[in-house]
Amino acid sequence: MNVERRYSDLSYEELRSEIAELKEKALKAEQLGMVNEYAVHERKIIMAKSYMIDPNQFKANEVYQIDGDPAHTFFIEYMNGVFAWGYRKNQQGERAGKEEVALPISMLGEKITR
Incomplete structure (x- = not known):
């Protein structure tokens, strides 16, 4: 997501795309041993998923x-x-x-x- 937008402003599909992107970044961070970066991506995934739930x-x-x-x-x-x-x-x-x-x-x- 180039322009930072709030998760509350994103559509369901945009959130799914964002989560996929974050999972990819988290995997790369994990592979590179970047524990803090991995944790940040995991937290963002949790937040994005929350906006997909009623x-x-x-x-x-x-x-x-x-x-x-x-x-x-x-x-x-x-x-x-x-x-x-x-x-x-x-x-x-x-x-x-x-x-x-x-x-x-x-x-x-x-x-x-x-």
């Missing part, structure tokens, strides 16, 4: 799996755009950490029903 799929006061973090779930206190605000819970269902955090919705998995 935030209305996620609800406050619900618990969701966290992709890549099987030891925790995420309790959503409220939604703000493509971010879910809340806190992680450990496997015993207890709050993990005191601080409220925001996760891009593309990091959330299935809703936990109990």
Whole structure:
């Protein structure tokens, strides 16, 4: 993407193209051992994917799996755009950490029903 545009301004197809480009850059950075650059591209991919998901799929006061973090779930206190605000819970269902955090919705998995 030559001209920097916000992910919120891109169409679904433009986001798919951006993600493909970022995956290519991340792979190259990984192959060259550029750990920090790789991490930046991975974060951008997560953000771009969030704009491809309908935030209305996620609800406050619900618990969701966290992709890549099987030891925790995420309790959503409220939604703000493509971010879910809340806190992680450990496997015993207890709050993990005191601080409220925001996760891009593309990091959330299935809703936990109990």
